[in-house]
Amino acid sequence: MIEFRNIHKTYDNGVHALEGINLKINKGEFLFLVGPSGAGKSTFIKLLLKEEEPTSGSIIVDDEDITIYSKRKTPYLRRKISVVFQDFRLLEEKTLYENVAFAMQVVGASPKEIRRQVPMVLGMVGLSDRAKQYPHQLSGGEKQRVSIARAIVNRPIILIADEPTGNLDPDTAWEVMKVLRHISRRGTTILMATHAKDIVDVMQQRVVALEKGRIVRDVQRGIYGYET
Amino acid sequence: MKLRSIQYVLQQSFRGIWRNKGMSVASISSVAASLTILGLIMILILNMSHLAGLAQSQFDSVQAFLVDDLEPADIEVLGKQIADISGVAYVQYESKEAALANMKERWGQQGYLLDTLEENPLPNSYIVHVGHISESDHVVEQLNSFTEIDEVKYYRDIIDNLIRAAELIRSVGLLVIVTLVFITIFIISNTIKLTINARKREINIMKYVGATNWFVRWPFMIEGTLLGFIGACIALILVYFGYHTVFDMVTTRFFVIFSAYLLTVQEMMSRTVMMFIVLGAGVGALGSIISLRRYLEV
Numbered sequence: 001m002i003e004f005r006n007i008h009k010t011y012d013n014g015v016h017a018l019e020g021i022n023l024k025i026n027k028g029e030f031l032f033l034v035g036p037s038g039a040g041k042s043t044f045i046k047l048l049l050k051e052e053e054p055t056s057g058s059i060i061v062d063d064e065d066i067t068i069y070s071k072r073k074t075p076y077l078r079r080k081i082s083v084v085f086q087d088f089r090l091l092e093e094k095t096l097y098e099n100v101a102f103a104m105q106v107v108g109a110s111p112k113e114i115r116r117q118v119p120m121v122l123g124m125v126g127l128s129d130r131a132k133q134y135p136h137q138l139s140g141g142e143k144q145r146v147s148i149a150r151a152i153v154n155r156p157i158i159l160i161a162d163e164p165t166g167n168l169d170p171d172t173a174w175e176v177m178k179v180l181r182h183i184s185r186r187g188t189t190i191l192m193a194t195h196a197k198d199i200v201d202v203m204q205q206r207v208v209a210l211e212k213g214r215i216v217r218d219v220q221r222g223i224y225g226y227e228t
Numbered sequence: 229m230k231l232r233s234i235q236y237v238l239q240q241s242f243r244g245i246w247r248n249k250g251m252s253v254a255s256i257s258s259v260a261a262s263l264t265i266l267g268l269i270m271i272l273i274l275n276m277s278h279l280a281g282l283a284q285s286q287f288d289s290v291q292a293f294l295v296d297d298l299e300p301a302d303i304e305v306l307g308k309q310i311a312d313i314s315g316v317a318y319v320q321y322e323s324k325e326a327a328l329a330n331m332k333e334r335w336g337q338q339g340y341l342l343d344t345l346e347e348n349p350l351p352n353s354y355i356v357h358v359g360h361i362s363e364s365d366h367v368v369e370q371l372n373s374f375t376e377i378d379e380v381k382y383y384r385d386i387i388d389n390l391i392r393a394a395e396l397i398r399s400v401g402l403l404v405i406v407t408l409v410f411i412t413i414f415i416i417s418n419t420i421k422l423t424i425n426a427r428k429r430e431i432n433i434m435k436y437v438g439a440t441n442w443f444v445r446w447p448f449m450i451e452g453t454l455l456g457f458i459g460a461c462i463a464l465i466l467v468y469f470g471y472h473t474v475f476d477m478v479t480t481r482f483f484v485i486f487s488a489y490l491l492t493v494q495e496m497m498s499r500t501v502m503m504f505i506v507l508g509a510g511v512g513a514l515g516s517i518i519s520l521r522r523y524l525e526v
Contacts, residue, residue: 079438089433106439
């Protein structure tokens with residue numbers, strides 16, 4: 001479903017971020033992207049979101065090469081590939097419900113769809129009863145669950161989680177992981193970049209390790225494999 | 229764009245204007261000031277070219293004043309001779325009585341002043357219509373050779389001067405306007421930048437959940453356009469009342485005859501309304517597009 005074909009990325013300042021990445025991500029997979037800082041994880045994600053263009057190689061999403069896509073089509077790609085960040089990126093002046101509905105408004109969904117879909121995803125992340133609250137009334141874990149709800153409300157084919165537990169203490173981190181696992185079991189493909197050794201080790205999913213811009217390990221039911 | 233999106237966009241635009249009241253007022257004033265100055269220049273330019281046009285159409289003729297005490301028969305013969313000059317389209321006789329009546333009419337309300345004249349000082353004349361203004365020099369030369377003709381009145385110099393002045397005002401005015409437009413675009417783009425800064429987070433999120441650039445752009449575009457539009461309306465009101473006052477002053481306190489040479493307030497407004505609104509709104513929209521460019525690169 002998503003495939004990196006011999007991807008190289010060299011930034012203008014001469015840094016070789018990725019050097020020959022070949023990777024296939026299958027539908028419904030839960031994949032951890034691990035590796036030390038500067039290994040190329042961020043670049044990997046930026047390429048998938050078309051925030052950056054690869055220097056060479058192609059990236060296939062849903063049978064289409066997104067590297068030859070025009071920039072104008074990026075918004076439509078982002079509706080298929082959604083993302084959750086370490087810092088949640090919620091709008092403070094909007095309620096949870098509005099934060100999630102906002103993602104549907106900007107893609108022009110009908111009010112009817114919004115009324116149906118938003119409560120459903122809030123239910124999936126376990127926040128149905130808090131829909132009218134504002135982000136400042138929530139814990140970090142809850143905020144991250146809202147941002148996950150927002151990311152999946154437009155039914156993407158893959159959810160990218162960039163260090164989603166990076167700002168959270170271990171207990172709330174697990175709340176978030178449970179939500180991600182739940183979503184994964186319902187069929188959403190998940191790619192999670194992380195430094196959280198214990199999470200990777202317990203989850204027992206596919207682990208892809210990057211080092212110096214290359215894939216050094218790709219195992220099913222893997223472990224983190226680095227000292228933290 | 230879908231209807232529900234339009235509602236969202238309008239709401240965001242008004243919110244933006246309200247959030248940066250200070251800068252919004254500055255932008256509106258700047259548009260209003262620029263366009264008011266444009267209005268002044270327009271008043272000058274339009275009146276000058278109106279005058280030049282009027283002069284051209286009225287004075288495509290040469291007036292040949294006849295010496296006094298010519299016999300009616302001689303006058304008639306002279307008329308035929310003038311009509312035979314090459315370049316003359318047709319000839320019109322104006323007796324001294326007709327000339328006085330015409331003058332009285334032109335003076336309008338002040339016409340009664342002429343009633344006190346004891347005898348008519350105006351000469352008989354032939355009004356010689358020239359086929360094309362370029363032939364007038366040659367016609368005048370021919371007319372001057374007749375002894376029956378006392379004086380030839382010919383307005384080409386005046387027309388030339390008028391046209392030259394109108395052209396000068398037009399090019400200086402254009403320069404001033406272009407400068408003002410650039411300054412205004414700059415001020416508006418700064419105002420929009422403030423709104424964008426307040427909504428940077430929102431724009432970033434919008435881009436990540438797949439909003440198109442135009443969806444992000446619209447509220448800012450409309451905000452800028454509205455600022456420009458409001459500024460244009462203020463400028464129109466100022467120009468309207470300003471011109472109205474000046475027009476009334478000139479025509480009532482000075483000479484009624486001037487009113488024939490000035491564009492009426494209605495004529496002036498009909499020529500400026502569309503121009504101002506398009507310019508104001510366009511400048512506003514352009515200002516916002518310029519300030520947005522950087523933020524859409526996510």
